[in-house]
Amino acid sequence: MTPLPLTAAQPGSAAAPVPASITASTPKGDDRSVYSSGRGRATIFSFVFLLLLPFFVSLPVMIxxxxxxxxxxxxxxLAMLALGFAAIMLLVLAELLFSIRARIALxxxxxxxxxxSGRGLVPMLRYHSHExxxxxxxxxxxxxxxxxxxLAPVMLRGARIVTKKDGNVQLGYLNEANVDPAFPYAExxxxxxxxxxxxxNDRGAVHRKVTNKFMGLQGLVDGANGIxxxxxxxxxxxxxxxxxxxxACLVLLVGAGIVADLLADQDPVAYQSAPASSPKKK
Known part of the structure; x- marks a missing residue:
């Protein structure tokens, strides 16, 4: 495991070029004008959703x-299992809708x-079309x-369009270490x-809270919480x-388990149950 490489541009720098780490991760000479998910992606998520749906529907009946x-x-x-199952189904449904509906045509x-579109608890379930x-x-x-x-820093790069009428139109977010080939938003x-x-225009880097983004709360003004x-x-x-x-903790745990197994092999009598006493003869 290697540390997550994070780099930042100076916040507020006008007309800053897109970092080379992103452009290098996208294929050169890509002349696509239409970006969408392939049929295979939609088919896989449809199959997974339909496969899990009967088990999910049966949980409320069992409870x-x-x-x-x-x-x-x-x-x-069982109720905790149902809640976890519901979260998984929500994620699969969001990916299924995205693979079917998301499209960008230049x-x-x-x-x-x-x-x-939008923010809130289910931002991936609502879609809006723009021209x-x-x-x-x-x-x-x-x-x-x-x-x-x-403990677990996560860095995403967002891209948006600023228009005269509609204001900000969000394109999406990508992980620079693992760019989605179907929607390379930087490209x-x-x-x-x-x-x-x-x-x-590269607006630099900011630190945001996961709870604020999940609940749909707006962050601070650009640059106010820059890094x-x-x-x-x-x-x-x-x-x-x-x-x-x-x-180190994982290595210690594995080592302790190996030592415990070796000690158990050296003293097998400790793991044998005592023989049952025979009944007394009259």
Whole structure:
């Protein structure tokens, strides 16, 4: 396991180019004008959803039958299982809808978007279509958003379009270490900016809370909670220490298990049950 590489541009720098780490991860000479998920992706998520659906539907019936028959001993555990199953089904449904509905088409005079819209508990379940002429685009912006701390920092790069009428139109988020080939948002943002005759504006890096994003709460003003290079370097250093500590604990646990097995093999009598006493003869 290696520490998560984080780098940041200076917040507020105008017309900053897209980092080479992103452009290098996208295929060169990609002349696509339409971005969407393939049929195979939609088929796989459809199969997984339909496969899990009968088990998910049966859980409320099982809980109701146990409550009606008065068996309350394992009902709380079954309810926790149902909640976890519901979260998994929600994620699979979100991916299924995205693979079916998400689409970006770069036309000659306008870009057509069908992407998840809005904020809140289920932002991936609502979709909105836009047709934005290139002449209405004021800016194309990208920004890194860092979530979590030293234990498990996660860095996503978001891309959005700023228009004269509709304001901000979010394209999406990508993980620079694992770019989705179906929707390389950094590449899409660069193509949109080129067709609009402007440069991609890199807004730097900011630290956001997962709870705020999940609940749909707006973050602070751009740059107000920006992160500089020194802060990111310190986060990388602390994350490396946490990873090494976790690896050391794992090695110790595995070593302790091996030693316990060796001691058990040397003293097999301790693991044998005492023989049953024979009945007394009269």
């Amino acid at each position: 109701s039958m146990r409550i009606a028959s008065g068996h309350y001993d394992s009902t709380p555990g 036309g000659e005079t306008a870009v057509k978007l069908t992407l998840p 934005i002429p290139y002449s209405e685009i004021v800016a194309v912006e990208t920004r890194r958003e860092i979530y979590g701390g030293a 899409i943002a660069s193509k949109i900016a080129k067709r609009a005759g402007i440069e991609v 500089d290079e020194a802060t990111i370097a310190d986060l990388n250093r602390r994350h490396a220490h946490v990873v090494y500590a976790l690896i």
